[in-house]
């Protein structure tokens with residue numbers, strides 16, 4: 001079902017009022033974690049003003065350590081929904097388990113399946129039984145074929161609204177947090193009709209490399225970007241080192257606009 005073989009037309013997924021996969025570049029931005037009501041509303045307003053199309057923010061966080069900030073849970077989703085009220089931006093947030101799925105669906109516009117859950121097949125089947133758009137991130141060590149098979153789990157349950165997200169893979173390289181596999185963009189475009197966006201924040205793990213790799217992702221043909229942005233990255237509760245400031249986001253958006261109008 002994910003293959004281009006019997007489906008030559010590219011799929012366009014609508015999230016809120018935004019189309020992803022229609023040839024334009026969709027920009028999703030926001031903090032790694034929702035940290036508080038004021039914080040998410042304030043950054044959402046700034047990102048909207050600078051041209052973001054969707055708002056991201058984690059409420060259920062898959063942290064490597066159980067002692068790290070785990071997210072605000074449903075309270076975080078409520079704050080995100082308030083930020084949507086204020087800005088009109090559709091919201092994207094990760095769901096980590098089946099129990100929280102119906103509750104989360106009541107708030108969010110797109111379900112994010114994180115890299116660590118790409119092969120959580122019961123969860124994939126459960127999101128496949130909803131009609132919500134699903135942002136399926138590539139697993140840390142998943143091949144493109146394994147990733148497409150995970151998309152297949154969602155599609156085969158009846159949900160056609162799948163967007164793939166390349167977020168970097170594990171390699172021997174340690175200069176960056178992950179190795180952003182931009183090969184995946186043309187490979188997915190060749191093999192599948194599904195939209196693919198790129199996450200240069202997790203892909204590099206370093207804020208200073210995010211603008212360059214964002215432009216590279218667009219040049220490779222990505223349908224969009226998902227970027228971590230924070231008012232004050234040094235004090236972020238998660239992923240501050242890879243979060244850009246609203247000012248950096250603004251500069252990046254100017255470049256994206258010039259670049260996409262030339263494409």
Ligand code: PEP
Pocket residue numbers: 032058062113114115116137167202
């Ligand atoms: C995130 O988007 O904050 C996240 C945890 O991403 P990933 O699942 O790609 O690590």
Ligand code: MN
Pocket residue numbers: 032033202228238239
């Ligand atoms: Mn993060």
